[in-house]
Amino acid sequence: MKRTIQISALLMTLLVASCSQNPVKETAEVQVITESEREEKLALGDLISNMAQTSLLQNVSKEMKAGGPVHAVEFCNIQAVPLMDSISKANKVKVERVTDQQRNPDNYLKTENDKSAWVKFKSAFFKSEKPVPFVVEENQSLVYYKPIAIGMPTCLKCHGAPDQDIDISTLEKIKEKYPNDLATNYKMADFRGMWKVSFEK
Numbered sequence: 001m002k003r004t005i006q007i008s009a010l011l012m013t014l015l016v017a018s019c020s021q022n023p024v025k026e027t028a029e030v031q032v033i034t035e036s037e038r039e040e041k042l043a044l045g046d047l048i049s050n051m052a053q054t055s056l057l058q059n060v061s062k063e064m065k066a067g068g069p070v071h072a073v074e075f076c077n078i079q080a081v082p083l084m085d086s087i088s089k090a091n092k093v094k095v096e097r098v099t100d101q102q103r104n105p106d107n108y109l110k111t112e113n114d115k116s117a118w119v120k121f122k123s124a125f126f127k128s129e130k131p132v133p134f135v136v137e138e139n140q141s142l143v144y145y146k147p148i149a150i151g152m153p154t155c156l157k158c159h160g161a162p163d164q165d166i167d168i169s170t171l172e173k174i175k176e177k178y179p180n181d182l183a184t185n186y187k188m189a190d191f192r193g194m195w196k197v198s199f200e201k
């Protein structure tokens with residue numbers, strides 16, 4: 001009985017403390033992300049985005065060989081998102097590709113951090129500096145960004161100039177699957193978008 005009273009007294013104190021907007025308590029709740037955690041997530045982001053990129057590239061190249069770009073567009077349309085989802089699930093993160101000129105409407109820059117990361121990389125590309133991947137804090141967790149460039153001529157078959165690089169049937173297939181496509185007219189070495197890896201808290 002005495003113990004119960006003691007516990008309720010403790011609960012009362014806690015309740016009062018939590019209602020009294022004690023600034024010390026609030027700062028105590030904020031989790032500080034350490035430098036080593038940042039480094040770890042930066043390395044993990046590199047690893048996971050490389051894995052995702054390799055997996056996408058291998059699959060697209062295989063489908064291009066098997067049935068040409070029209071067939072490969074079909075593959076990307078059906079498989080790109082589930083492929084990212086399975087890599088996300090396996091690593092307990094969220095892997096996405098985001099850009100300012102999206103093909104898939106879900107891949108548009110979403111958050112303020114997406115937009116500032118994009119501006120940062122874009123200016124590095126503009127100045128011909130090497131854009132460096134980084135992590136940024138968001139909701140007490142970390143988000144990793146890495147630039148994606150038009151790194152090989154194959155990319156142009158689906159993202160280049162419609163009248164030169166992309167053949168008519170591929171263009172028709174793209175328009176059929178993505179009526180609001182904005183992801184054309186890129187040139188070699190252009191900044192195309194970003195890998196984004198969001199870590200859990």
Ligand code: HEC
Nearest residue numbers: 069072073076080097102103104107149154155158183193
């Ligand atoms: C066979 C055609 C094809 C080729 C080749 C291709 N892509 Fe794409 N790309 C697509 C399609 C289709 C999508 C939309 C996928 C989806 O629905 O998520 C896409 C989406 C993207 C996105 C995500 C942003 C967005 O616009 O939705 C990036 C980034 C991207 N491609 C970069 C590249 C790069 C870099 C290369 C060369 C290494 C490349 N692509 C080669 C067809 C292609």
